[in-house]
Amino acid sequence: MPPVEPDAGAAGPAEKPRHRPSRAPRTPMPERGAAERAQDFDEVALGYTEEMARAEAARCLQCRNATCIEGCPVNIDIKSFIGHIIDGEYHEAVAVLKERNALPAMCGRVCPQEEQCEIACVLAKKGDPVAIGRLERWLGDFDLACELEKRCVPEIAGPTGFRCAVVGSGPAGLACAGELARLGHAVTIFESLHAPGGVLTYGIPEFRLPKAIVEAEIFMLTEMGVEIVTDAVIGATYTLEELMTEEGYDAVFIGSGAGLPVFLGVPGENLNGVYSANEFLTRVNLMGAYEFPKSDTPVARGRKVAVIGGGNVAMDSARTALRLGAEEVFLVYRRTEDEMPARREEVHHAREEGVEFKMLCSPSEILGRDGFVTGLVATRMELGEPDDSGRRAPVCVMDSEFEIDCDIVIVAVGTRANPLLAQAAPDLERSSRGYVLTGDEGATNIPGVFAGGDIVTGAATVILAMGAGKTSARAMDRWLSERSSAV
Template identity: 80%
Template sequence: MPHLDASNAEKPRHKPSRGPRVPMPERSAVERARDFDEVNLGYTEEQAKAEADRCLQCKNPTCIDGCPVNIDIKSFIRHIIDGEYADGVAVLKERNALPAVCGRVCPQEEQCEAACVLAKKGDPVAIGRLERWLGDFDLACDLEERCEPEVGENTGYRVAVVGSGPAGLACAGELRRFGHAVTVFESLHALGGVLTYGIPEFRLPKSIVQAEIEMLGIMGVEFVTDIVVGATYTVDELMSEQGYDAVFVGNGAGLPVFLGIAGENLNGVYSANEFLTRVNLMRGYEFPKADTPVWRGRKVAVIGGGNVAMDSARTAKRLGAQGVFLVYRRSEEEMPARREEVHHAREEGIEFKMLCSPSEIVGHDGWVTGLTATRMELGEPDESGRRAPVCVLDSDFVIDCDTVIVAVGTRANPLLTQTTPDLELTRRGYVVADEQGATSKPGVFAGGDIVTGSATVILAMGAGKRAAQAIDQWLDTHSR
């Protein structure tokens, strides 16, 4: 949590600083690779003000267009400059119910910071770090002093939200602002979706996620865990028997995808989702104190090049692996993971095996002993615009390992959709919804990964919020 002294705040006339970007303090790679504590330490008040001072307070703040939920970035930075921190939090919360989360995990370098005018000539304002700092400022306040978005007058309508990930949480918060009663149904025993079971503690502490969710509880959102919609109740039953006037489907896309190569059934092979859930949610590394064990590999190969692969590799390292290899079939330049995560992974000793395509997992007595891979080279660009990897003849080699973690993506879980026959789906099983989240089924809205496929936290939140607005209008015109 940041060191704060609001009484220290001055009311400056703003003359932008020409200083360099204030670096984010972080723990040393050697120290942090041994535990699950957070890597980035966050700005102090002094550092946050120094960074805010770099903002030009542009007449045309292009940063705002770069934000998927159009947070008034210029204004919240202005409040930091002026020492009006609670006002800054209020600006953030106008558009984003989870600023301490987004300040940590949003790919700002591709969004608001890429659109900042300072990015044209050098380092943009560190908007994400400032968002995180204000979010933490809010969480460090006593509960009664925290910024509580206003809740609308009770409308008498009840909305069911399926899933407590960023899409469901954003939708639920917004629905409360309209005055509708909201119940969030979550299949797991813990709330937060990927924020809780996927993204590891060293990037996003669970206490931050829970504290942000607590505020939604204070706003009157009701949470029910251990309910699988599609099994415990169908969507139709929620509406006809449980009396909900509308349903928002935000159940994510958490079904693991495998490569379909030989050896994937061997002991020691995990999907990234299972591996991360065992560690993050079940605290498998504390077994037998925790109920669910996790296999601690000595040499671990992680297949993939996204954030999920990076999280899996860094988690395996923290579980004590001597060697962790990241196996990716394209080059480092094409890896979809955030640059910061790639940098941190390298610092922590993850070995990158680029331009290597896995072809078989080999084993002995039912257990993994290695991963066979083929060397690749980059050919012509494919339909994604990236240069396609092409096999190098007779280049197979074996990576010695006892664990393989497959992090090549996820897809939609059919449990809910197959029990909701009138919900139109794409060929790949995702829910078809318009920009506002309306689906083919009257009164049922959807957003987040279940519509777009695996995307980002802020895109899921934006979809949840837009759907809440559409639900509000729909209730106004269609219900009762």
């Protein structure tokens, strides 16, 4: 017996047949074989078919108290959209999804659902939860596959007359812009690169998040009236003050991302062949270096590639290096697989494709000849007592240095705040590490200026940034209406 009595009848209109949850196991999502997919940049996971989506939705208990909704950082009404899939009402399901999330095809692919909505699913207590993320992805793709007129555009409130500027077109900025537009504000996004999307465009690879999906969902925002200005660096092209005076914006949201890559601080780090993950991924994803010389940007294609780090960005880098033709790719991480911050699914995919995991080792030097990388010196580590993060801290094993033969090193150990922000707004209060200090809802010390995403929290996830963008949008809306009623 399921642990909670289903109660679809109570939620839906009386005439609908009572939902009887299926007892079938979780529906697997088809994906391309490891050997085939590691040869190209096409998407790994293929997504559900309609039949699969119906079968998976049928597993949902439609709980009276749907705990999954609490697990979602933007509180999507998961129970309701799954209910609509059960009933075959796909357009209605998309509408529910888009009430809370303007970018479902992207979030369905990159959110860590296993630690958010799905972990909160009642079925997870005794078995596999409903594959909420896969259903979200399927709905997002369903919507984008429709003719433009049939796609779901959220209902937009009447124009408020206020103009809002959004700095950065990554997840935080896009979510904030979408919400502000829905609330009736005129929104302009300023993006420093030549293409919008932030990390969704330059960072997350095609094989995990096709750029056509990113472009299509951003296009839907422009259909909602959001204007996007590329090639505009806040702090260089405009200062924050100029946005609010000369350019006439009533409120500004800063979602500029964490920015600056962190390096290891070991000898040899500036040898040719050492990349930050940001640079490596930007060259390949944003600049299309995998098509060089058809695209003009080159990237070094290593024979043996060492990737330093254990997060999703490290996995993306390692799997990208494989696709560029590397014979061997090593993932060098100073703790063990259990402590890796990467999603399990990404770790699994990377391993399946042939990435070799070198756990419990920490690089101490990068070796080179004639200016180019030839290898890496690493020290063996062991796990000691838990540190501040709650994970067991790695400790060096004495005299345990060894060499790893490689010609490319990709450093994926995180980012820190970009100094351009200080030029954008010298008066903006920041932490000692350069991140913007805000209240709960993103308000900064400057009236009318809000911030969210990695520039506030440091590097985190797409959905957390989106949640912050959305929360700030509502706070901006309140701030604008309070200010206008005070006048």
